[in-house]
Amino acid sequence: MKPILRVRDLEKVFWVNKRRQGILGSALSLVAPQMEKVTAVSQVNFSLEPGEMVGYLGPNGAGKSTTIKILTGLLVPSGGEVEASGFVPWKQRQAYVAHIGAVFGQRTTLWWDLPVIDSFELLQAMYSIPAERFRRNLREFTEMLEMERFINTPVRSLSLGQRMRADLCAALLHEPPLVFLDEPTIGLDVVAKERIRQFIQKIHQERGTTIILTTHDLSDVEKLCSRVLILDQGQLLYDGSLSALSQRFDGRRLLAVTLANPAEQITLEGVEIVSRDGPRVTFSLDGHTHDPAALIQTLLARYPVTDLEVRRPELEVTIRRIYEEKLLQPAGQA
Numbered sequence: 001m002k003p004i005l006r007v008r009d010l011e012k013v014f015w016v017n018k019r020r021q022g023i024l025g026s027a028l029s030l031v032a033p034q035m036e037k038v039t040a041v042s043q044v045n046f047s048l049e050p051g052e053m054v055g056y057l058g059p060n061g062a063g064k065s066t067t068i069k070i071l072t073g074l075l076v077p078s079g080g081e082v083e084a085s086g087f088v089p090w091k092q093r094q095a096y097v098a099h100i101g102a103v104f105g106q107r108t109t110l111w112w113d114l115p116v117i118d119s120f121e122l123l124q125a126m127y128s129i130p131a132e133r134f135r136r137n138l139r140e141f142t143e144m145l146e147m148e149r150f151i152n153t154p155v156r157s158l159s160l161g162q163r164m165r166a167d168l169c170a171a172l173l174h175e176p177p178l179v180f181l182d183e184p185t186i187g188l189d190v191v192a193k194e195r196i197r198q199f200i201q202k203i204h205q206e207r208g209t210t211i212i213l214t215t216h217d218l219s220d221v222e223k224l225c226s227r228v229l230i231l232d233q234g235q236l237l238y239d240g241s242l243s244a245l246s247q248r249f250d251g252r253r254l255l256a257v258t259l260a261n262p263a264e265q266i267t268l269e270g271v272e273i274v275s276r277d278g279p280r281v282t283f284s285l286d287g288h289t290h291d292p293a294a295l296i297q298t299l300l301a302r303y304p305v306t307d308l309e310v311r312r313p314e315l316e317v318t319i320r321r322i323y324e325e326k327l328l329q330p331a332g333q334a
Contacts, residue, residue, distance in 0.1 A: 003050075004085060007080070008045055008082075009080040010044040011042055011077060012075065014038045015036070016035070016038055017033045017036075030093060030192040039234050043235065044234075052083075053210070053225050055213050055220075055221035055228040055242075056213065056214045057218075057230050063221060063234040063235075065233050066234075070107065071084060099177060101172050102182070103171045103180070103184050105164070105182060106186065110166055111152075115154055116166045120169070129174050138259065139175065144278065145169055146165070148152060149163055152240065158212065161189065164185070168200075171332050172268075177208075177209065180212055181309050183216070184213070184215070185217055186216075200213075205223070218319060228240070230245075232328075252285060252309055253285040253311065254283070254284060254285070255308070255309075257280070257283045259303060259304065259305060260279070260304035260306050264279075268283060268295060268298065268302055271285060
């Protein structure tokens, strides 16, 4: 099957005026500016198959948003190749945008002073969406995103959560096969986040939409994506499954035990207790040296246990270790 998105040796370089100190330095910067080269993206390679949903991760300044802007045709790269839905985004932008959807968490694609429904109707005309398909999608998305209460409200009067739901609807009304979501849950409360996650998951599963998601909220990734791309300082460090990432860089398990007697003193030879909250005690297990099944049998034989859970550490902990300890290197480096 041909990839719906193919990125080869992608590079983006910016030249910025290097600021000098003092009044004389500022004057010199106007007359004889010193330009500094900043590489935002360097030699990035990956591809997406139709129907995939991929998390694109990295700290601030890693190059995620620059990549998305190139892939949507907003920026022209300094080097490399991109083919998306059969188009070169920055060369065939007018034809290309009819085949993609995009949501940028801090910017809206809706008309600020118009009611939401008017923006949707303008998009119908812009994308030449057949009337029946437009009505069907609008009805379905309005119900899924619970937009009935604000669909006739001007965009400027919406809360952030309402605006994000409207932006998601706008990006998908024309049924694009490829969708870019750049921080779609930024700044939202837990209820709004969950509603948007459920909508994204439903669209992906039922319509086979290919989605690339950038986010700092790793719970978005854990709930939606099985594959992740990790970027740092403009270079791709990892392309693979979440499970393989966790297994490779954090083989630990957390064993949480709830005791029938909160005052019970509990110990396991050679196993560290990482927290205790009343009757609930959490042990840290090394997946390479500890046998969880054997430890569970020991616990059940020794102590009155009412609840027991084995889980991996949170993805956020693993990702933070990768960045802070430089556990990954770009392809081609040791």
